[in-house]
Amino acid sequence: MKASKLGLDFQKVAHAKGLAKSISDDVQSFVDNYSTVAVERTLCRLMGIDDIDANEVPLPNVLVDFIKEKGMLKHGVLFFIGNAIIETGLSPQEIAEKTALGELDITTMPINDIEKIKQSLQPFVNSSIEKISNNRKRRENYIQTIGEGSKPYLYVIVATGNIYEDVVQAQAAARQGADIIAVIRTTGQSLLDFVPYGATTEGFGGTFATQENFRIMRSALDEVGEEVGRYIRLCNYCSGLCMPEIAVMGALEGLDVMLNDALYGILFRDINMQRTLVDQYFSRIINGFAGVIINTGEDNYLTTADAFDEAHTVLASDLINEQLAFAAGLPEEQMGLGHAFEMTPDLENGFLYELAQAQMTREIFPNAPLKYMPPTKFMTGNIFRGHVQDALFNAISIWTGQGLQLLGMMTEAIHTPFMSDRYLSIENAKYVFNNMKNIGDEVEYKKDGIIQQRAQKVLNDATDLLEKIEKESLFEALEKGLFADIKRPKNGGKGLAGVFEKDVQYYNPFITLMKGENK
Secondary structure (H helix, E strand, O other), X not given: OOOOOOOOOHHHHHHHHHHHHHHHHHHHHHHOOEEEHHHHHHHHHHOOOOOEOOOOOEHHHHHHHHHHHOOOHHHOHHHHHHHHHHHHOOOHHHHHHHHHOOOOOOOOOOOOOHHHHHHHHHHHHHHHHHHHHHHHHHHHHHHHHHOOOOOOEEEEEEOOOOHHHHHHHHHHHHHHOOOEEEEOOOOOHHHOOOOOOOOOOXXXXXXXXXXXXXXXXXXXXXXXXXXXXXXXXXXXXXXXXXXXXXXXXXXXXXXXXXXXOOOXXXXXXXXXXXXXXXXXXXXXXXXXXXXXXXXXXXXHHHHHOOOOOOHHHHHHHHHHHHHHHHHOOOOHHHEEOEEEOOOOOOOOOHHHHHHXXXXXXXXXXXXXXXXXXXXXXXXXXXXXXXXXHHHHHHHHHHHHOXXXXXXXXXXXXXXXXXXXXXXXXXXXXXXXXXXXXXXXXHOOOOOOOHHHHHHHHHHHHHHHHHHHHHHHOHHHHHHHOOOOXXXXXXXXOEOHHHEEEOOOOOOOOHHHHHHOOOO
16 A cells, blocks of 8 residues: 555554444345335336336336235235246236236235246346346447546536437537536436436436436437547436436446435435435445446535535545445445535635545545545636636646546536536646646645645544444434434435335345355
């Protein structure tokens, strides 16, 4: 391990990571015994079930809700699908269609031997595994043949509400130099307990995340990537009540990056913590297997809490997110752990504190790509000052070797970016990255100076917080508001009714298959 430029005590880092692992293990002991309606709908999709019924309800919802209403979901949806395949000879898709029409009750059929049930599912399991594996190979082949942008990847957003207009803006951004296109989700989609179907043109503040929209945008980015000679990554959001479902839709359509935080939905969308922690596990297993980089949402803490005073909560959450991702089999190279440049511009030496924290995050997570978020909280509508704030943010990013750089927009807090705004942001970042390319190799930090002391204090405070959480549990920490100054009850929030305890016959082969535990 390289010596710390910040004088960090790596034994203290190891201690903090050990605490985070203990916290994660405690969460995992709960998670392993539970499933959710979203996980079961994800399994339906992995069986090839898609489409909607006459009332436009997605068929995965129809099937899972039917079994839940019969009080039999504890066995898991695959148990009933596999059994129905044996009894009827129908495919999972046909079983779902007939259930939607009221022509089939898969909960009242004679029960076959569990091993036979598993065998009946195997062709559909194999088909999904192969499709996701092929998407990963396709991405890797593109990168080997046409190449990709250098890190930090330039990451921009499109958010028109219309997938076809998003395509126009995304392709323009790629031609301007963007490496990652994030399609912002329409306002409130994280609170929907179903995934809309088909191409959509009427989102508010963003565009609905649907499998068809994923397909349309992936195709458009492949087209422009070949034109510009650079693979363009596609990002979306598998957070909220459909977290694992959106993860699997992304895996089936070849997405590259997913917002996939363990705590974001709990804190900022009031989604029940039990629901979120179960859902994040399976979603991260899928993303790990698909080669998708996950982004975590620690930057959001600093929109509700003070960025100077609460920096240690960001680091503590990164450490917990890392361990929860490890538990799901996700490698460090796919962990875009989040942090942000969010201190008030009025703070004396704020740049030095931000630099200290970015360098600290890089040293503590040396193999993670890291997602660095731009200044947003103190954007005022003064576009000239905003552009300077973004330039300072860009300087820290190249200086400290960040991986995914979400570019700031000078019109932040005024309107959804125009293509010209995005161009100026990309130009700003490219100018700074080129002119400061090797500054991180050239500059050392003064021993016991402002920068070193700041980083060491944040690490110490994060370690103290982790010690407190480990004594109590993550569930209690969330109830007490230790993150982002937001308190959430363990048995409150949205989606708790969709959590259930698994019984002995419960079957989900994708956990071991995708984590590679059967090799």
